[in-house]
Amino acid sequence: MGQGALSNTTARGALCMTMRFLLGAAFLAAGILKLSDPQGFAFAVKGFRVLPDHLVIPATYAIPWTEVFAGVLLLLGLWSRAAALVLSAMLAGFIAGLASVILRKMDVSCACFGDLQFPCGHSVGWCQIIRNVVMLGMAAPVLLWGPGAMALERPCRRGACGCAGSPAGVSASA
């Protein structure tokens, strides 16, 4: 990543990079917060009643660790599209789980970001679904177009730092 890295960035490159950073940071934080209170997250997973009991505790640990790995990959810009795919799949699953809770009129606490209320409250409602849809929207550019600027897997060379294409990177269009 040379001096000219950012100055050569296309608009699309900047978009992908930004989404990557935001999403990566959000999921890394969410994963760490969940791992800091596994019992709390276990209650939430059980409360959703979408998984059979014997899968609740495996999910309690697997979900946040996957979030952490994907988040770190996004922040570094390694395997970015794959990480975005994983997070998109998880977000789709979360949306399905949240919708199921709402439709069954259950009163459950989300524990999506541990104890943090960001920006939604604890109780499952439309806020979390909308938030997840927004995050899906943020993952889409990365999934479709790649990591953008300042990514380890696509060091910017003298060419433009577009999102897609070879590192010689000539996305002439913005």
Next chain:
Amino acid sequence: MLLHRACVIALAGILAGAFHSAVGPKLVLRPEDQFPAPQPRMTNGAAEASSAAAAPATLGLDISLADAAALFEQGAAFIDARRREEYEAGHVENAFWLPADQLTGGRPAALDYLDAEAPLVIYCGGGDCDASHNTAALLQQLGYKRTHVMKDGFPAWRDAGKPVATGAPVYESGGR
């Protein structure tokens, strides 16, 4: 390629989760499972109590410090009928805190630990304090027949150098 990498990421998460689950704290699925159920009876630690042993049937309602001490040695449960600040400042070791007004409302937690067949020693501040008799009367109505009142109260117990403790009632937090 993309799908392969995505699967690797997911697999890494699952494996890390499995490892963490194995070395981490044991999790329960329901909040009520976090605390063990209260033991049916808590002794005062001096001896293994049995309802068959302990006080001879001839002990009346009011008992002396010496009789109370003998019951303590046999593991009888003691009940402090004073105000909470007085209880927390000092009470008979392992005594339950049960002022009379807790018995007129809902069912207090302490009753889970008291055996209706075993002798209970209730005390308050000694002198003309009648809180212990009030609690005793209410307990008798609830079916605890073997209630006794240590009429000389806590000051006499403490001054005689008998075992005392301070702090909040231990059973309130769901047990040790």
